[in-house]
Amino acid sequence: MVRFRSVTKTYGDAAPAVRDLNLDIGAGSITVFVGPSGCGKTTSLRMINRMVEPTSGTIEVDGRDISTVKAAQLRRSMGYVMQSSGLLPHRTVLDNVATVPRLNGTPRREARRRAAELLDVVGLASALGERYPAQLSGGQQQRVGVARALAADPPVLLMDEPFSAVDPVVRAELQEELLRLQKELAKTIVFVTHDIDEATILGDKVAVFATGGRLAQYAAPEEILRAPVDEFVAGFVGRDRGFRHLSFQDGTAVPLHPVQLIAADRLPDPAATVDGGWALCVDSDGAPLGWVPADRRAEITGTADLVPGGSLYPQGTSLRRALDAALSSPAGLGVAVDADGRAAGVVKAGEILALIEAARLQRAGS
Numbered sequence: 001m002v003r004f005r006s007v008t009k010t011y012g013d014a015a016p017a018v019r020d021l022n023l024d025i026g027a028g029s030i031t032v033f034v035g036p037s038g039c040g041k042t043t044s045l046r047m048i049n050r051m052v053e054p055t056s057g058t059i060e061v062d063g064r065d066i067s068t069v070k071a072a073q074l075r076r077s078m079g080y081v082m083q084s085s086g087l088l089p090h091r092t093v094l095d096n097v098a099t100v101p102r103l104n105g106t107p108r109r110e111a112r113r114r115a116a117e118l119l120d121v122v123g124l125a126s127a128l129g130e131r132y133p134a135q136l137s138g139g140q141q142q143r144v145g146v147a148r149a150l151a152a153d154p155p156v157l158l159m160d161e162p163f164s165a166v167d168p169v170v171r172a173e174l175q176e177e178l179l180r181l182q183k184e185l186a187k188t189i190v191f192v193t194h195d196i197d198e199a200t201i202l203g204d205k206v207a208v209f210a211t212g213g214r215l216a217q218y219a220a221p222e223e224i225l226r227a228p229v230d231e232f233v234a235g236f237v238g239r240d241r242g243f244r245h246l247s248f249q250d251g252t253a254v255p256l257h258p259v260q261l262i263a264a265d266r267l268p269d270p271a272a273t274v275d276g277g278w279a280l281c282v283d284s285d286g287a288p289l290g291w292v293p294a295d296r297r298a299e300i301t302g303t304a305d306l307v308p309g310g311s312l313y314p315q316g317t318s319l320r321r322a323l324d325a326a327l328s329s330p331a332g333l334g335v336a337v338d339a340d341g342r343a344a345g346v347v348k349a350g351e352i353l354a355l356i357e358a359a360r361l362q363r364a365g366s
């Protein structure tokens, strides 16, 4: 879909910002360019829509050499989202989103109708459409930026550190939202970040750039974490790579154990003597609220006294989520929740580690 052929970019007489880049980007997938600052990620991205021209080499989109396509036309066929949302401050949100369709000749009413739909697609309330960008939070502005990039329904979406200016919680939400959107839209997305975690969460494939504009490794995220090709990639991926790799290992085989549940409206626990272990307090829907320690059952008289729980393990997700739930739980028991958020049982770190080891032995033997 997007193909770099021996592409080099040199600004003035500096050393090349991008050096002999050869890369095939698959249609309908998310490809992430990741690497330290100044390694040529943005330059590579911008060469795809001719915001930057290569010094040598060619780039093809759908088999067509883009140097033969007018830059303005090419740019309108690709959505572009950047770090600062880049919204026009004096236009309402709705008019910002409608900008490109209007340039492409869509009548104003139709463009605004479609823009309103897109706000919904990216999870924004329609009332926000009449606001100005400065009246939105950073996360909302980024969502508008994504809506605007999608407005002309381009097959290719270029995203340059779109989520790096928002706080980690909003960032995680935006990442999930992008993955959800991509399931429906199946765009060809090229995404730049310097955050390896973001790259492995989002990327179907990840291109790790090294200092000096060299492509160090291009592979699926699992492979980059499991088998970095050289010292540079290993160093960039970081010390937690073994743990992060667990994100790609299926957790369905993790044994689930029953746990004693106490309904919040029955605190303090009337059966304070039961098996002596930790008990999990749940709300009326069965969602976990916190723990009642074995030796303090009589003292816990309401939900405010509960010992806060650790992270939750949505059943059947990755070993990483399962292990993190177990390790972060004050009871040493990771709480598994079903699709409706109800406590479904608990998982134990030792058993998860045994599964990890079994999977390793199986890989080694195959």
Ligand SMILES: Nc1ncnc2c1ncn2[C@@H]1O[C@H](COP(=O)(O)OP(=O)(O)OP(=O)(O)O)[C@@H](O)[C@H]1O
Residues within 6 Å of the ligand: 011, 017, 035, 036, 037, 038, 039, 040, 041, 042, 043, 044, 194
């Ligand atoms: N317009 C420009 N003129 C001159 N040099 C530039 C220009 N744009 C980028 N460079 C240089 O090219 C190199 C690569 O920059 P680029 O922005 O592509 O890297 P990056 O990996 O995206 O970095 P960052 O993560 O910091 O944005 C850097 O040394 C940068 O200083």
